[in-house]
Amino acid sequence: MTAPIAIRRLNAADPDFARQLDHLLSWESVSDGAVNQRVLEIIDAVRQQGDTAVVEFTRRFDGVEATDISELILPRERLELALTRISSEQRVALEESAERVRLYHERQKQDSWTYTEPDGTVLGQQVTPLDRAGLYVPGGKAAYPSSVLMNAIPAKVAGVAEVVMVVPTPRGEINELVLAAACVAGVDRVFTIGGAQAVAALAYGTASVPRVDKIVGPGNIYVATAKRHVFGQVGIDMIAGPSEILVVCDGQTDPDWIAMDLFSQAEHDEDAQAILVSPDAAFLYRVAESIAKLLPTMERVEIIRTSLANRGVLIQVKDMSQAIEVANRIAPEHLELSVAEPEQWLPQIRHAGAIFMGRYTAEALGDYCAGPNHVLPTSGTARFSSPLGVYDFQKRSSIIHCSAAGASVLGKVASVLARGESLTAHARSAEYRIKQ
Ligand SMILES: NC(=O)c1ccc[n+]([C@@H]2O[C@H](COP(=O)([O-])OP(=O)(O)OC[C@H]3O[C@@H](n4cnc5c(N)ncnc54)[C@H](O)[C@@H]3O)[C@@H](O)[C@H]2O)c1
Numbered sequence: 001m002t003a004p005i006a007i008r009r010l011n012a013a014d015p016d017f018a019r020q021l022d023h024l025l026s027w028e029s030v031s032d033g034a035v036n037q038r039v040l041e042i043i044d045a046v047r048q049q050g051d052t053a054v055v056e057f058t059r060r061f062d063g064v065e066a067t068d069i070s071e072l073i074l075p076r077e078r079l080e081l082a083l084t085r086i087s088s089e090q091r092v093a094l095e096e097s098a099e100r101v102r103l104y105h106e107r108q109k110q111d112s113w114t115y116t117e118p119d120g121t122v123l124g125q126q127v128t129p130l131d132r133a134g135l136y137v138p139g140g141k142a143a144y145p146s147s148v149l150m151n152a153i154p155a156k157v158a159g160v161a162e163v164v165m166v167v168p169t170p171r172g173e174i175n176e177l178v179l180a181a182a183c184v185a186g187v188d189r190v191f192t193i194g195g196a197q198a199v200a201a202l203a204y205g206t207a208s209v210p211r212v213d214k215i216v217g218p219g220n221i222y223v224a225t226a227k228r229h230v231f232g233q234v235g236i237d238m239i240a241g242p243s244e245i246l247v248v249c250d251g252q253t254d255p256d257w258i259a260m261d262l263f264s265q266a267e268h269d270e271d272a273q274a275i276l277v278s279p280d281a282a283f284l285y286r287v288a289e290s291i292a293k294l295l296p297t298m299e300r301v302e303i304i305r306t307s308l309a310n311r312g313v314l315i316q317v318k319d320m321s322q323a324i325e326v327a328n329r330i331a332p333e334h335l336e337l338s339v340a341e342p343e344q345w346l347p348q349i350r351h352a353g354a355i356f357m358g359r360y361t362a363e364a365l366g367d368y369c370a371g372p373n374h375v376l377p378t379s380g381t382a383r384f385s386s387p388l389g390v391y392d393f394q395k396r397s398s399i400i401h402c403s404a405a406g407a408s409v410l411g412k413v414a415s416v417l418a419r420g421e422s423l424t425a426h427a428r429s430a431e432y433r434i435k436q
C-alpha cells in the first residue's frame with residue numbers, strides 16, 4: 001500500500017498568491033556552501049594532480065574499481081561495439097531520433113556574411129565552429145542516451161572538429177544505449193568520469209583528458225557548481241537546474257494524460273517541478289484524482305511523490321489570459337498548451353524554453369525525438385536564455401577590410417574621437433591613412 005499523495009493547490013485570486021508562488025519556485029541551485037567548498041577542492045585537486053585525482057574521485061564518488069585513467073577511456077571502436085549490442089528496435093529509434101534532431105538543427109546554422117560599401121570597404125562577420133567541445137552526459141541516477149544526441153548533434157552540425165564526452169558509470173556499469181547514441185551522434189572520444197572532477201578535467205585538461213573550449217550539458221548540483229566555477233577558463237552553455245513542466249489546460253484534455261505529463265518531468269528528480277494551471281476548478285480535481293490513481297503504477301513512484309509533494313502545484317486561474325500571465329511569470333523550461341487552439345495564445349507567450357502546442361504534443365516527444373533540443377533553460381532563466389543549439393558551438397569574428405578611400409574617411413572620424421580620449425597613438429595611426 002503506497003501513501004496518498006498531497007499536492008498543493010493555489011488560486012490566482014488569493015491576495016497572497018504571488019508570494020506563495022515565488023516561494024514554490026525558488027530553488028537554490030548552487031548556493032549550498034558545503035557543495036561549493038567540496039567542488040572547489042575537487043577542481044583544485046584535478047588542477048594539481050591531473051589524472052591521479054580524476055581516478056581517485058571516480059573511485060570515491062562512482063564506486064568504480066579503476067586504478068589508472070586508461071581504464072576510464074573508451075575509444076571510438078568501443079562505441080561501435082555498443083551499436084551492435086543494442087536491440088534493432090533501439091537502434092532504429094536512436095537513428096530516427098538522431099536524423100530528426102539533425103534536420104532541425106541544420107536550420108540553425110549561421111553563415112558568414114559581408115557587405116561592401118560604395119567606396120569599396122568590406123564589412124562582415126566570419127562564423128567559425130569551436131575546435132573542441134566537451135559534452136557532459138549525466139549518469140548518476142539515470143542514463144540519458146537522448147541527452148547524448150541532443151548535445152552532440154548540434155556540435156557536429158556546427159562543424160566542431162572534436163567532440164569529447166564524459167559520462168559517469170556508477171559502480172562501473174556501462175550503459176550500452178548511451179555509448180550507441182554517442183556512436184550514432186559522431187562523438188570522437190568518451191571518458192567514463194562524471195561530477196565536478198569531469199568538468200575540471202575538461203576545463204583544465206590532464207595528461208589524458210584534452211582541454212576543451214566549451215562544456216555543455218546538464219548535470220546535478222556538483223556538475224552545475226563546477227561549471228559555474230570553470231566559466232571563463234572555458235565557455236559553458238548554461239547552468240541547468242532540475243527539470244520542470246508547466247501545463248496550461250482548458251479543462252478539455254483527458255485528466256490521465258495531464259497527470260502523466262506532470263509525472264514525466266517529476267520522475268527525473270525529487271527537485272523537479274510539475275505545475276498545472278487551469279481556469280476549470282472541477283478539472284483540477286479530476287487531475288488530482290488521476291494523479292492519486294496513477295501514481296502507484298509508476299516505477300519511480302517515490303521520486304514522483306517527493307517532487308509533487310515538495311514542488312508541485314495545481315493552480316486555478318480566472319481565465320486563459322490569466323493562465324498565460326502565470327506562465328510568463330514562471331518562464332518554465334517546458335510549457336504545454338493543452339488547449340483547443342494553441343496558436344491563439346502563442347503570440348502572448350514571452351518566456352518558455354520550449355512550447356508544446358495542443359493536446360497531442362506530449363512534452364516527452366520533445367525529450368526524445370521531435371527534433372528541437374531538450375537541453376533548455378530552467379529556473380526562470382528562459383527570460384534571458386535559449387535552448388542549446390548550433391549557435392552555442394559557433395563563434396563570430398568581425399571582418400573589416402578598408403579600401404584606401406574608406407580608410408581616409410574613417411581616419412578623420414577616428415582621429416577626432418581618439419584625440420577626445422587623449423589616445424594619441426590611436427589618432428596618429430588613423431591619420432596616417434588620411435589622403436592629403
Ligand atoms: N536539462 C536537461 O536537459 C536534463 C537532461 C537529463 C538530466 N537532467 C538533470 O540532470 C541531473 C542528473 O543528475 P545525476 O545525479 O543523475 O547525474 P550526474 O551525472 O549529474 O551526477 C553524478 C555525479 O555527481 C557526483 N557526485 C554525486 N554525489 C557526490 C558527492 N557527495 N560529492 C561529490 N560528487 C558527487 C559524482 O561524481 C557522480 O559522478 C538531474 O537533475 C536531471 O534532472 C537534465
Ligand SMILES: N[C@H](CO)Cc1c[nH]c[nH+]1
Nearest residue numbers: 144146147243244367374
Ligand atoms: N526532460 C529532460 C530535460 O529537462 C530531458 C530528458 C532526457 N530524457 C528524458 N528527458
Ligand SMILES: [Zn+2]
Nearest residue numbers: 243264265367
Ligand atoms: Zn524528460
